[in-house]
Structures are given as structure tokens and as C-alpha cells.
Amino acid sequence: MLGAALLIFVAGRIAPGDPVAIRLGDTYDERAARAIRKELGLDRPIWTQFVRYVAAAARLDFGESFIYPGRRIDRIVRQTLPLSLRLTALAVASAALVGLSLGVISSVRARSRLDRALQVLVVVALSVPNFVVAALLVLVFALWLRALPVAGIGPWQSYVLPVAVLAVAPTAYITRITRTSMLRVMAEDYIRTAHGKGLARPRIVFRHVLRNAALPIVTTIGLAFGYTLTGSFIVEIIFNIPGMARVGVEGILQRDYTVIQAVVLVYTSLFILANLAVDLSYAFFNPRIRY
Amino acid sequence: MSGQLARIMVVAVTGLVLAVSGLAATAGPAGESVLRIYMVGDARTLDPAVASDFPTASNGYLLHLRLVIMDGAGKIHPQGARSWNITGGGLVYTFELDLRAKFHNGKTVTAADWKWSLDRLAQPATGSGSAEAVLGGVVGFDAVRSGATNSLAGVRVVNPTTLQIALAPDGRGGFLNRLTSYNASVLNREEVEAASRDWHEKGAAGAGPFKLAAWERNVRFVYTANKDFVLGSPKVDRIEMLIVPSAITRFNLYEAGQLDITDVPLADYRRVATDARYTGQLRVFPRAQILFVGLNQGVYEPFRDVRVRRAVAQAIDTERIARTVFFGFYTAAKGMVPPQVPGVDSGMRGLPYNPDAAKRLLTESGWAGRLPPLDMAINPAAPDYQMAAEAIAAMLKDTLGIEVRLQRQEFAAYRAALNRRSVFPSFMQGWSAAYLDYGYYMDLLLHSRSGLNFANYRSPEFDKLLDQANTARSETEREGLYRQAEQMAVGDASLVPVVFTRWAVLVKPHVRGFEGSPLSLGWTDLTGVEIRR
Numbered sequence: 001m002l003g004a005a006l007l008i009f010v011a012g013r014i015a016p017g018d019p020v021a022i023r024l025g026d027t028y029d030e031r032a033a034r035a036i037r038k039e040l041g042l043d044r045p046i047w048t049q050f051v052r053y054v055a056a057a058a059r060l061d062f063g064e065s066f067i068y069p070g071r072r073i074d075r076i077v078r079q080t081l082p083l084s085l086r087l088t089a090l091a092v093a094s095a096a097l098v099g100l101s102l103g104v105i106s107s108v109r110a111r112s113r114l115d116r117a118l119q120v121l122v123v124v125a126l127s128v129p130n131f132v133v134a135a136l137l138v139l140v141f142a143l144w145l146r147a148l149p150v151a152g153i154g155p156w157q158s159y160v161l162p163v164a165v166l167a168v169a170p171t172a173y174i175t176r177i178t179r180t181s182m183l184r185v186m187a188e189d190y191i192r193t194a195h196g197k198g199l200a201r202p203r204i205v206f207r208h209v210l211r212n213a214a215l216p217i218v219t220t221i222g223l224a225f226g227y228t229l230t231g232s233f234i235v236e237i238i239f240n241i242p243g244m245a246r247v248g249v250e251g252i253l254q255r256d257y258t259v260i261q262a263v264v265l266v267y268t269s270l271f272i273l274a275n276l277a278v279d280l281s282y283a284f285f286n287p288r289i290r291y
Numbered sequence: 292m293s294g295q296l297a298r299i300m301v302v303a304v305t306g307l308v309l310a311v312s313g314l315a316a317t318a319g320p321a322g323e324s325v326l327r328i329y330m331v332g333d334a335r336t337l338d339p340a341v342a343s344d345f346p347t348a349s350n351g352y353l354l355h356l357r358l359v360i361m362d363g364a365g366k367i368h369p370q371g372a373r374s375w376n377i378t379g380g381g382l383v384y385t386f387e388l389d390l391r392a393k394f395h396n397g398k399t400v401t402a403a404d405w406k407w408s409l410d411r412l413a414q415p416a417t418g419s420g421s422a423e424a425v426l427g428g429v430v431g432f433d434a435v436r437s438g439a440t441n442s443l444a445g446v447r448v449v450n451p452t453t454l455q456i457a458l459a460p461d462g463r464g465g466f467l468n469r470l471t472s473y474n475a476s477v478l479n480r481e482e483v484e485a486a487s488r489d490w491h492e493k494g495a496a497g498a499g500p501f502k503l504a505a506w507e508r509n510v511r512f513v514y515t516a517n518k519d520f521v522l523g524s525p526k527v528d529r530i531e532m533l534i535v536p537s538a539i540t541r542f543n544l545y546e547a548g549q550l551d552i553t554d555v556p557l558a559d560y561r562r563v564a565t566d567a568r569y570t571g572q573l574r575v576f577p578r579a580q581i582l583f584v585g586l587n588q589g590v591y592e593p594f595r596d597v598r599v600r601r602a603v604a605q606a607i608d609t610e611r612i613a614r615t616v617f618f619g620f621y622t623a624a625k626g627m628v629p630p631q632v633p634g635v636d637s638g639m640r641g642l643p644y645n646p647d648a649a650k651r652l653l654t655e656s657g658w659a660g661r662l663p664p665l666d667m668a669i670n671p672a673a674p675d676y677q678m679a680a681e682a683i684a685a686m687l688k689d690t691l692g693i694e695v696r697l698q699r700q701e702f703a704a705y706r707a708a709l710n711r712r713s714v715f716p717s718f719m720q721g722w723s724a725a726y727l728d729y730g731y732y733m734d735l736l737l738h739s740r741s742g743l744n745f746a747n748y749r750s751p752e753f754d755k756l757l758d759q760a761n762t763a764r765s766e767t768e769r770e771g772l773y774r775q776a777e778q779m780a781v782g783d784a785s786l787v788p789v790v791f792t793r794w795a796v797l798v799k800p801h802v803r804g805f806e807g808s809p810l811s812l813g814w815t816d817l818t819g820v821e822i823r824r
Binding site: 017024026030035072076237 | 333335336338341343344415416417418419420421422423424436437487488489490491492507508509510533534535536537539540543544546547549701702703704706707708710722725735742743
């Protein structure tokens with residue numbers, strides 16, 4: 001975490017661009033700039049700025065935005081993170097449910113016409129950019145059918161389209177990895193034994209095949225969580241959702257150092273937690289794994 | 292098994308879609324009229340003194356009160372001041388305040404509040420980049436700006452209803468025009484000093500036509516009409532300003548009936564203009580914005596010769612750019628100042644497009660065939676700049692053989708480099724007005740003392756004309772001097788004017804009284820807007 005903090009701290013300040021110039025806008029004035037730099041502590045040596053930042057962060061004081069005067073970073077995180085997490089969780093849960101189902105179907109009907117059709121769908125889902133998917137869904141469901149809102153977040157209907165867009169790529173990945181993993185396990189001797197013993201097919205598929213194929217699937221779902229959370233900027237812009245990804249990207253574009261640092265720290269922490277959860281789940285799926 | 296699962300999934304998804312109901316159009320309580328308008332981004336702050344972005348400025352027009360305001364034709368009208376006298380040879384402005392003006396907490400706005408607000412605007416600790424533009428020339432401004440004192444000696448409380456502002460003899464002219472800037476708004480001192488650093492988020496320090504009811508960050512602003520506004524209650528009860536950065540999303544919201552007004556991006560203008568669905572809804576009006584090419588003589592050595600600069604200017608066919616690149620939506624610029632600015636020479640011819648003259652000038656300068664490649668940085672803020680720059684690059688190559696290398700970079704990097712004035716040999720840039728005044732263009736962009744003189748233009752004769760204009764005894768004299776200065780600046784071709792831009796907006800039929808403005812995002816006054824469904 002400290003390494004990530006140091007890296008992003010230094011990278012932000014080395015990159016060309018000046019938050020004070022952004023804040024002052026077109027009528028940049030040197031005297032005002034000096035006053036703002038002093039207020040933000042940017043007139044101090046960089047190593048002093050870093051030490052002060054780490055010391056404050058240790059007290060969970062992440063300061064204020066450089067671009068939005070008076071706006072506390074902890075408030076920004078409190079207002080944006082739950083929304084992004086909610087969207088991501090819904091998207092990944094939907095992707096896991098649908099992806100697992102399609103992957104199972106695809107594997108038990110391997111090489112059938114249905115399987116081939118699903119494989120084509122997976123490739124399309126992975127190839128089409130999410131803003132194209134978003135535009136199509138908005139056109140059909142919001143503008144033509146008027147069944148769902150164009151943008152904004154509020155009632156549950158407003159979650160449908162952004163969650164659907166976010167879920168497309170992870171669904172495709174999960175479908176593919178489920179199929180591959182299950183096919184690998186289905187070729188094992190103990191599965192043939194299970195068939196030979198006359199066990200019911202659903203029981204073989206869900207209790208024996210899927211459970212033994214779970215590790216790579218769980219890993220993919222864990223990674224999908226991280227990538228969906230950090231990659232939701234386009235969706236947040238198109239659907240006008242005030243989430244953390246949008247705030248983070250805007251922070252980068254405006255050189256809002258404190259926002260960038262906070263977003264990176266939050267995302268790093270969430271990635272670590274997601275990976276930890278995935279690792280711990282291995283013990284559930286494979287009793288031979290012990291920590 | 293797999294077929295069963297597939298069937299379950301199809302039913303579930305279909306049911307989900309069919310079960311939802313469309314989002315109802317935003318409506319206030321029964322009988323309340325609500326205007327739903329867009330904003331291109333969240334406001335950085337609601338403190339008008341430090342407003343430097345369009346969202347903050349636009350909110351400032353709703354929330355705050357100025358002494359005077361300017362309409363789209365450049366005419367000054369009273370707002371916080373009911374009348375004013377100009378004496379002392381044009382250097383002393385005495386404002387009689389309108390006692391009906393009240394802050395949103397009910398307190399009457401007095402001269403002391405104006406004095407405190409203007410002092411605060413000038414103080415460097417406030418962090419306003421516009422203080423010089425608005426208050427430059429007021430007696431004592433430099434002392435406040437240098438930190439020697441906190442109070443503008445030239446701003447005086449004569450009595451609770453009379454405010455006097457004195458300008459230095461060499462003070463910048465157009466003072467009334469400058470006071471129409473959103474930066475020059477009055478603030479409720481008690482509210483500002485009693486609250487913490489986020490006082491502006493509560494919106495309680497304003498005295499403007501609307502009161503802030505809610506600010507959901509990155510989502511929307513909600514305003515209610517200030518029934519006690521000094522010039523009368525606005526006609527609409529509530530404004531919901533949706534913060535929508537994406538132009539496509541704004542358009543979709545308008546189509547879905549969730550916005551009453553939206554902008555029409557340049558790329559969509561022709562489609563919308565010919566679409567019968569928008570008949571009667573499309574409004575087009577001029578914007579006080581110029582796009583220009585800056586030829587930086589501080590970086591590119593050939594530009595130190597005025598003949599080279601003139602050659603470049605006369606190799607650019609601005610009429611053709613306006614006609615083809617911008618399909619006639621923008622107009623070719625002959626001068627540096629948009630025609631909406633009071634006193635502008637509407638007959639200015641500027642440096643005409645003349646490729647033969649351009650080649651001749653380049654030959655005379657001795658640089659023909661020897662010019663190094665020219666890097667041209669493009670402002671990434673809007674696609675207009677790149678569109679114009681590509682055409683200009685092609686014209687300079689065809690006519691003068693200059694190899695122009697277009698550079699597009701991220702806005703923060705572009706802005707920082709532009710401010711340094713020593714990085715870009717040339718740049719494609721724009722300038723739009725916070726208030727309509729000759730000085731906002733001439734003084735800020737071209738005076739040698741200005742920190743915004745990005746092209747490093749140095750002309751003692753030009754500076755002298757501007758200094759004379761700023762000490763002129765009458766508006767007529769001032770405007771005459773500025774016209775001369777503009778002619779000189781255009782002839783010196785440090786900044787080459789390309790096009791003046793326009794706005795296109797869609798306004799729903801039930802919205803009446805919307806008046807476009809050449810300033811800001813196309814509107815500055817929503818008090819006259821009505822909703823008639």
C-alpha cells in the first residue's frame with residue numbers, strides 16, 4: 001500500500017500539468033497562483049509533501065480536493081464509492097449467475113449447435129466495446145420502448161442498463177472459463193466412474209464437475225470484480241452516474257492529486273481484499289488446500 | 292437440464308424488462324413550474340469570487356447578485372444598484388443601492404457588504420484569478436494584491452445605501468462592463484465567516500434570483516425562485532440543473548423528455564437543423580468566442596519578423612474554413628473581437644486571404660524555403676480546434692510550404708505549457724468572454740504586461756493605444772482607440788483570427804421566455820423563463 005501511495009504520489013507530480021492552472025482557468029494570475037500553491041502546500045519540497053501526506057493518511061485524513069475548494073476527500077469517497085461498489089457487485093453477480101449458467105450449458109452440450117452459438121456470442125461480447133453496447137441498449141430500452149431511464153441513478157430501474165453494460169464482458173469471460181474448466185474436469189477418470197456408478201447427471205455436473213472446476217472460475221470472478229470496478233468510467237459517464245471511477249478519471253485529467261491518491265489507495269485496497277477473498281475461497285472448493 | 296435452465300433464464304430476463312415502468316418526467320409538487328436544464332460538469336465551487344469554469348459561473352448567475360448586469364446586446368442594466376453616477380472625469384462611480392435587495396437569509400444588502408465582497412475578491416488569499424480583470428485600476432488594488440493591505444482604498448461606503456468606487460487615472464476603462472462579471476457578486480459576510488471552508492455549498496451567502504435548495508455532487512443542482520428578488524420574483528418556481536458531462540447523454544435526456552433545454556453539439560447541428568421533429572425548438576445565436584492561431588515569436592524565431600506572421604495570416608482562408616470545415620455555422624473572423632462587444636468595428640477587413648501576397652511577404656523576409664517545421668499545439672477542450680487546425684495546416688503547407696506538425700495533448704498538460712508561454716511555437720486556441728468589453732480581449736490577450744499574452748506580442752505602440760484607451764474620458768474616445776489598437780494587432784498578426792462561434796440549443800415548446808446570451812454557456816438570466824404546458 002505504501003508502495004502504491006509513493007508511486008502514485010510521485011507519478012502525479014512528475015506528469016506535466018498543474019492543478020493550480022486548472023483551478024484558475026483562463027484568467028490565470030501569478031499572484032493568485034502563488035497564494036493557492038501555498039494554501040495547498042505545493043510550494044514545499046516534494047519529499048516534505050509526501051511525508052505530510054503519509055502522516056495525515058495514517059490519521060485517515062486525506063485532505064481536500066485541489067480543484068474543488070473545501071471539498072473533503074473522505075466525503076468524496078463516502079459519496080462515490082458505495083455507488084460504484086453497488087454497480088460493480090450487481091454487475092459481477094449478474095455476470096457470475098449468467099456466465100456460470102451459460103458455461104455449464106455450453107460444456108454439457110459441448111460441440112452442439114447451441115454450444116457453437118454461445119461461443120460466437122462470447123466472442124461478440126468480448127469484441128464489442130461497452131460504449132457501443134450502452135448506446136444500443138439506451139436506444140432500444142430508453143428511447144424507443146421508454147421502458148427504462150436514459151441516465152441517472154435512483155430507483156432500481158435506473159440500475160438495469162448500466163449493470164447490463166458492465167456485466168457483458170465479465171459474463172463472456174466467465175462463460176468461457178466455466179466451459180473450459182468443466183470440460184477439463186469432465187475428462188477425468190473419477191467422472192467416468194461417477195457415470196459408471198449410475199449417478200444422476202445433474203448430481204455429477206453440479207456436485208462433482210462444477211465443484212472441481214471452481215478454482216479458475218472463482219479466480220476469474222474475483223478479477224472481474226476488480227476490472228469492473230476500475231473500468232466503469234465510460235458507463236458512469238454515459239449513464240451520468242456519480243461514481244468513483246468518474247471522479248477518479250476527472251481527478252487525473254484535472255491533476256487533482258489528492259483525489260487521485262485517494263482513488264488509487266481505495267482501489268488498491270479493494271483489489272487486495274478481492275484477491276484475498278478469492279484465495280480464501282479456494283479452501284472451500286478444494287479441502288486439500290489448507291492455510 | 293440445460294434446456295430447463297435456458298428457459299428459466301429467458302423468462303427471468305423478459306419478465307424483468309417487461310415489469311419495469313418508464314421513469315416519469317421530473318415534476319415538482321402539483322402547480323409548481325419546473326425548468327430542467329443541463330450543466331456540462333459539476334461546479335468547482337459556488338464562490339463567485341473564484342469562479343473560473345462555466346458551471347461555477349452559470350450557477351453564479353442564478354445564486355448571486357451583481358451591481359449591474361449586461362444583456363446580450365451589451366447594454367448595462369441595474370441589478371443590485373438602482374442607479375449610478377460617473378464623475379471625476381470618468382474615474383469615480385457612485386452607486387445608489389436598491390434597498391429591496393436582500394440576501395437569501397432575509398438580511399438587506401448594504402454598501403458594507405459590497406465593500407467587503409470586493410475587498411475579498413481583490414485579496415490574493417481568496418485565490419481569484421479574475422481579480423485583476425475585474426478590479427484592475429481601482430485605487431488601492433495593487434496594494435491589496437501585493438498583500439500590503441486588505442482593503443481597497445478606492446472602494447468606499449458613503450452610507451449604507453451608497454457605494455463609491457474610484458479608479459486610478461491610468462485605471463482600466465470599461466469599468467461598468469467589468470462589474471457585470473459573475474466574479475463581482477456580493478456575498479453575505481456573516482454566512483461566509485461563520486461557516487467552514489465549504490460555506491459556499493450551502494448557498495446561503497447569495498442574494499440572486501434563485502436560492503439553492505440542493506446540490507447533489509455530480510448529479511444536479513436544485514434551485515427555488517427567490518420571491519423577494521430585487522427585480523421581482525422569477526417566473527419559474529424551480530430549476531433542476533442536471534449535471535451531464537456527456538453531450539450524447541444530454542441529447543438523449545432531451546429526447547426522453549427529461550431535459551427542457553439542451554445544447555446541440557457541432558457535429559449534430561446539420562442533422563438537427565433538418566430534422567422536422569425539432570421544428571421550432573432549435574435556437575441559434577452568436578457566441579462571444581473567437582478561435583485563433585497564436586504565432587509565438589518568443590519560441591519560433593521566424594515569427595519575430597512581422598512579414599512572416601502576415602504571410603501566415605494571409606495564407607489562411609478563414610472564409611473557406613467557416614464555410615466548409617464549420618459548414619457555415621461559424622463566421623469568418625476579420626478582427627480579434629466578436630461583433631457583440633459594444634463599440635466593435637463591424638467593418639474591419641483585417642488581413643485578407645491572399646496567397647500571392649503571402650508568398651511575396653515570405654520571400655521578402657528571406658525565410659522562403661528555409662522555415663523549420665512548425666509545431667502547432669491544439670487546445671483539446673473541443674473538437675472545433677482540431678478541425679480548424681487541420682485545415683490551417685493544409686493551407687500553410689500548400690501556400691507557403693510550411694510543414695505544420697499538429698500536437699494534441701491532454702488538457703492539463705496543454706494548459707500548463709500554454710501558461711508558460713515558452714513551449715508552443717504556435718497554438719490553436721480560443722477566447723470567450725466573461726463580460727462584453729473590448730478590454731477583455733485586447734488587454735488580456737495582447738498587452739505586453741498581461742500574463743495571458745501567450746504569443747509574447749510586444750508592441751510599444753499597441754500598448755500605448757491600450758493605455759490611452761484605459762484613460763479615455765468617454766466611451767466614444769475609448770472605443771475609437773480600441774478600434775485603432777485592434778487594427779494594429781490584426782495587422783501585426785501575432786494572433787491570427789479564424790472564426791467567431793455560435794451556439795445551438797434545443798428548447799422544448801413549453802418553455803417560454805428563454806433568451807440566449809453570447810456569454811458563458813449561452814444563458815445568463817433565467818428569471819424571465821416560464822413553463823407553459
